[in-house]
Amino acid sequence: MAVLLLAALGGAPAAQAPASAAPYTVLSRDGRRPLATRVIAGQEMFALDDLARLFNVTVREDTAAGGLTVTAGNETIALSQGQSLASVSGRLISLPAPPARDGRTWYVPVDFVTRALAPALTTRIELRKPSRLLVLGDIRAPRVVGRIDPLGSATRLTLDIAPSTPHTISQEGQRLVVKFDADVLDASLPASASPELVQSVHQDAPASVAIDLGPRFASFRTSDVPGDRGAGRLIIDIAGQPSEVTQPTPPGPPAQPPADVPPLIDLAPSGTLRAIVIDAGHGGTEQGAKGSGGVLEKDVTLAVARRLKAALEARLGVRVILTRETDVTMGLDERAAVANNNKADLFVSLHVNASLRPSTSGAEVFYLSLDEYGDAAQRVAKGDSESLPVFGGGSRDIELILWEMAQARYIQESAALARGVESSLRDHIPMSQRAIQQAPFRVLVGANMPAVLVEMGFITNGAQEKQLTSDEFQNQIAQALVGAIGRFRDARNAAAPSGGAR
Amino acid sequence: MDRRIAAIAALIVAAFAAGWILLAHRTRPASPSGTAPAAAAAVPGAAEPKIKATLYYISEDGLSLPGVQRDVPFGDPIVEQARRIVEAQLDAAPAPYVSPIPAGTKLRALYVGDRGDAFVDLSGEVRAAHSGGSLDELFTTYAIVNALTVNLPAITRVQILVDGKEVDTLAGHVDLRRPLQKNLKWTSLHPDAEAAER
Numbered sequence: 284m285a286v287l288l289l290a291a292l293g294g295a296p297a298a299q300a301p302a303s304a305a306p307y308t309v310l311s312r313d314g315r316r317p318l319a320t321r322v323i324a325g326q327e328m329f330a331l332d333d334l335a336r337l338f339n340v341t342v343r344e345d346t347a348a349g350g351l352t353v354t355a356g357n358e359t360i361a362l363s364q365g366q367s368l369a370s371v372s373g374r375l376i377s378l379p380a381p382p383a384r385d386g387r388t389w390y391v392p393v394d395f396v397t398r399a400l401a402p403a404l405t406t407r408i409e410l411r412k413p414s415r416l417l418v419l420g421d422i423r424a425p426r427v428v429g430r431i432d433p434l435g436s437a438t439r440l441t442l443d444i445a446p447s448t449p450h451t452i453s454q455e456g457q458r459l460v461v462k463f464d465a466d467v468l469d470a471s472l473p474a475s476a477s478p479e480l481v482q483s484v485h486q487d488a489p490a491s492v493a494i495d496l497g498p499r500f501a502s503f504r505t506s507d508v509p510g511d512r513g514a515g516r517l518i519i520d521i522a523g524q525p526s527e528v529t530q531p532t533p534p535g536p537p538a539q540p541p542a543d544v545p546p547l548i549d550l551a552p553s554g555t556l557r558a559i560v561i562d563a564g565h566g567g568t569e570q571g572a573k574g575s576g577g578v579l580e581k582d583v584t585l586a587v588a589r590r591l592k593a594a595l596e597a598r599l600g601v602r603v604i605l606t607r608e609t610d611v612t613m614g615l616d617e618r619a620a621v622a623n624n625n626k627a628d629l630f631v632s633l634h635v636n637a638s639l640r641p642s643t644s645g646a647e648v649f650y651l652s653l654d655e656y657g658d659a660a661q662r663v664a665k666g667d668s669e670s671l672p673v674f675g676g677g678s679r680d681i682e683l684i685l686w687e688m689a690q691a692r693y694i695q696e697s698a699a700l701a702r703g704v705e706s707s708l709r710d711h712i713p714m715s716q717r718a719i720q721q722a723p724f725r726v727l728v729g730a731n732m733p734a735v736l737v738e739m740g741f742i743t744n745g746a747q748e749k750q751l752t753s754d755e756f757q758n759q760i761a762q763a764l765v766g767a768i769g770r771f772r773d774a775r776n777a778a779a780p781s782g783g784a785r
Numbered sequence: 786m787d788r789r790i791a792a793i794a795a796l797i798v799a800a801f802a803a804g805w806i807l808l809a810h811r812t813r814p815a816s817p818s819g820t821a822p823a824a825a826a827a828v829p830g831a832a833e834p835k836i837k838a839t840l841y842y843i844s845e846d847g848l849s850l851p852g853v854q855r856d857v858p859f860g861d862p863i864v865e866q867a868r869r870i871v872e873a874q875l876d877a878a879p880a881p882y883v884s885p886i887p888a889g890t891k892l893r894a895l896y897v898g899d900r901g902d903a904f905v906d907l908s909g910e911v912r913a914a915h916s917g918g919s920l921d922e923l924f925t926t927y928a929i930v931n932a933l934t935v936n937l938p939a940i941t942r943v944q945i946l947v948d949g950k951e952v953d954t955l956a957g958h959v960d961l962r963r964p965l966q967k968n969l970k971w972t973s974l975h976p977d978a979e980a981a982e983r
Contacts, residue, residue, distance in 0.1 A: 365949075373900070615953060638918055640843065640846065647920070717920070723960045725954050725959065726958070
């Protein structure tokens with residue numbers, strides 16, 4: 284948790300002057316060690332000298348030409364002062380920012396490690412920005428994300444494990460221990476909401492999750508559910524004794540799990556939508572598109588998002604979170620992060636379109652196109668594993684979870700959701716001739732759940748600009764989306780009558 | 786006599802040399818050092834050598850980005866040809882089309898890597914003057930990407946930079962963090978059907 288807190292601090296807006304940021308943690312066969320970062324001109328950077336020591340590469344500065352050369356074995360990486368491009372053995376790659384100098388030390392963006400060093404070296408390098416981890420070689424560091432849900436008088440702890448990792452569960456006195464067959468865990472664990480049953484959930488060395496049990500603990504049951512694309516889900520239901528047992532009782536039978544403990548596994552219908560994140564596109568200084576009458580996209584998206592939230596909560600009984608409640612500026616990564624951090628089951632981004640042709644009109648529904656994200660994303664979408672070289676020679680098949688392309692795992696579900704939304708919208712509002720499309724949209728790619736982007740109409744069309752601000756049109760859109768999401772939920776329930784698949 | 790023969794011989798050699806240089810120069814656009822654009826052809830009678838290139842503009846209904854054949858100045862080596870193509874794409878559109886590139890956008894620099902990745906560095910107007918629509922943003926992006934990848938087969942991917950820096954998007958939608966491949970699905974409302982007919 285401390286690591287995650289530091290990560291949140293590291294994501295804060297950066298000053299132009301060099302500033303310290305939380306370090307990354309390097310995980311390798313040599314153990315854990317910190318790797319310092321600096322924020323320079325808004326970019327998080329590693330010192331080249333630190334990388335040289337870590338990866339055993341040499342750095343040479345050409346003061347005359349203003350360039351840097353990094354040599355890794357037979358491969359050479361060339362960097363130029365003021366250029367966001369690097370040459371890796373002749374192949375150009377882009378970086379988020381040019382190398383920066385502070386005193387005698389050169390700094391490079393953290394992405395340099397995966398974009399430039401990884402292709403030049405033969406070892407596996409995985410940069411996990413959300414967890415601030417740099418995983419090297421064949422270290423097995425599954426991501427474990429926990430969630431606690433109350434279930435009547437019981438409590439359910441759900442651990443999502445990516446990639447799926449063998450584990451054992453044992454009761455050791457007043458605690459349960461889940462031991463993973465891994466070297467280390469990349470864990471994000473929840474605070475307990477019911478301390479009488481679960482006092483705390485925390486990481487235990489070397490690769491375990493410990494659950495400290497409360498005074499009302501009576502029994503537990505576990506179930507393993509295969510997740511999507513090589514991930515796994517462990518569900519631990521923890522039952523409590525009835526409150527009466529804490530009162531004086533006559534002598535009776537020995538303590539047993541009470542007979543009226545609810546049937547834990549059946550309490551939560553699997554596949555049900557629990558949380559939906561609605562993203563009101565743009566906001567704050569990012570106005571989005573603008574109509575000739577002065578209507579702004581950011582205002583329309585927020586108004587419809589509020590209506591949709593109320594309608595979804597009232598008619599489907601789901602928890603709805605808006606990425607923004609007011610007129611504030613939000614980054615595209617932040618929007619997907621709201622959905623991921625809330626473990627949302629669906630992500631719907633609302634937008635308003637614009638065209639240089641005022642006659643263009645109609646709504647459009649988009650879901651992510653994977654073509655632009657290369658073979659790696661295609662393999663994730665197909666559930667293929669990847670054989671990676673490891674320290675000491677040989678290779679290992681690893682299910683790659685690309686955190687920056689989380690959407691790849693849900694592309695089929697997103698396509699189904701998009702078709703449903705398009706069909707439902709068609710019954711309520713005018714549609715464009717390009718009613719359903721795939722595109723490499725930035726806000727969708729990081730969403731770790733089925734996700735669509737809805738362009739509700741063209742604000743550059745005079746008639747549509749008026750429609751977009753009207754109560755009737757906005758209600759029609761909300762109604763259409765509620766219908767589509769309700770049918771998506773029903774179809775998902777029908778397809779997964781048991782188990783906890785998302 | 787010897788002097789006259791020498792002068793005539795020198796004249797003949799000079800004439801041959803001049804003719805060869807002229808011919809070589811005029812035929813160069815058709816096969817510039819093995820990196821000929823697919824649609825390249827010398828334009829007869831033109832003072833400046835030109836090639837035919839396909840550039841991309843917004844259709845009358847605003848829903849497509851069809852390719853239009855245009856004359857573009859010849860350039861060599863390939864990075865120079867790429868520069869000429871992008872500069873032509875940034876120019877005004879022929880009637881009845883509309884340019885997908887926001888007005889005032891300039892080409893700041895262009896690089897081509899050994900493995901076919903081109904980096905097109907555009908001025909800030911491409912963001913500041915954008916309409917903000919996602920479809921127009923797709924059109925802006927793929928006009929540049931397709932203009933290079935369709936006309937110069939040696940260029941396989943294109944990344945757009947703005948004011949020398951990598952950007953997330955132009956207007957909040959299309960992911961520009963990676964080089965993009967050619968994508969012709971925006972060229973008409975039914976690109977698959979048209980391809981099948983061809």
